[in-house]
Amino acid sequence: MTFFNKFNKNLKSSITSVGKSCLLLQFTDKRFQPVHDLTIGVEFGARMITIDGKQIKLQIWDTAGQEAFRSITRSYYRGAAGALLVYDITRRDTFNHLTTWLEDARQHSNSNMVIMLIGNKSDLESRREVKKEEGEAFAREHGLVFMETSAKTAANVEEAFINTAKEIYEKIQEGVFDIHNEANGIKIGPQHYTNANAGAAKGAGAGGAAPGGCC
Ligand SMILES: Nc1nc2c(ncn2[C@@H]2O[C@H](COP(=O)(O)OP(=O)(O)OP(=O)(O)O)[C@@H](O)[C@H]2O)c(=O)[nH]1
Numbered sequence: 001m002t003f004f005n006k007f008n009k010n011l012k013s014s015i016t017s018v019g020k021s022c023l024l025l026q027f028t029d030k031r032f033q034p035v036h037d038l039t040i041g042v043e044f045g046a047r048m049i050t051i052d053g054k055q056i057k058l059q060i061w062d063t064a065g066q067e068a069f070r071s072i073t074r075s076y077y078r079g080a081a082g083a084l085l086v087y088d089i090t091r092r093d094t095f096n097h098l099t100t101w102l103e104d105a106r107q108h109s110n111s112n113m114v115i116m117l118i119g120n121k122s123d124l125e126s127r128r129e130v131k132k133e134e135g136e137a138f139a140r141e142h143g144l145v146f147m148e149t150s151a152k153t154a155a156n157v158e159e160a161f162i163n164t165a166k167e168i169y170e171k172i173q174e175g176v177f178d179i180h181n182e183a184n185g186i187k188i189g190p191q192h193y194t195n196a197n198a199g200a201a202k203g204a205g206a207g208g209a210a211p212g213g214c215c
Pocket residue numbers: 005015016017018019020021022023033034035036037038039040063064065066120121122123124149150151152153
């Protein structure tokens with residue numbers, strides 16, 4: 001699973017600091033780090049979760065929001081099974097260019113990639129610039145799942161990652177992903193291999209992604 005914010009070709013100020021790295025840290029380490037350095041290139045996190053009684057390892061790439069790293073981050077989209085598209089609810093500029101970002105992500109990723117739209121910093125209600133309804137409408141229009149989160153209070157952070165993984169898992173079971181092609185960001189662990197070979201990925205683990213995968 002890759003993990004990145006929306007970014008925009010023209011306004012560098014709008015592409016960083018939406019809270020991607022903090023969300024990842026909250027998910028993997030269950031803590032919030034108020035002062036967080038800009039991500040340089042790509043960072044990595046991983047966590048085991050259980051879905052449907054199966055152990056699944058999520059491998060998560062945290063990409064830089066800065067335009068300067070765009071070509072590096074793009075190369076991580078292709079091998080990802082899922083993505084969190086993050087904007088900051090207190091900065092309308094981060095919301096305004098979601099369409100541009102989404103086009104770019106879809107163009108450079110697997111067409112089956114699950115994308116979840118995240119409006120982060122929901123704890124800063126008094127500074128809100130983007131209504132929740134606007135996030136919901138954008139997600140509806142583009143076929144994305146939507147959630148508001150706070151990396152600070154941990155609200156919905158667990159749900160955002162796990163629901164994305166569940167969607168990937170369901171797609172595996174429906175046979176949407178070719179689980180024998182690791183370029184899809186999914187790798188079946190040895191303990192699941194017999195089951196996976198037996199049918200349409202039944203018993204398969206889902207998750208992580210570029211390159212790597214899971215289980
Ligand atoms: N109040 C509040 N602040 C947050 C939240 N998430 C992140 N922040 C703050 O926002 C700033 C940027 O967070 P990062 O996680 O580094 O942002 P990023 O999207 O990874 O930024 P780049 O790596 O530059 O693309 C930090 O000062 C965080 O403390 C949140 O949910 N609530």
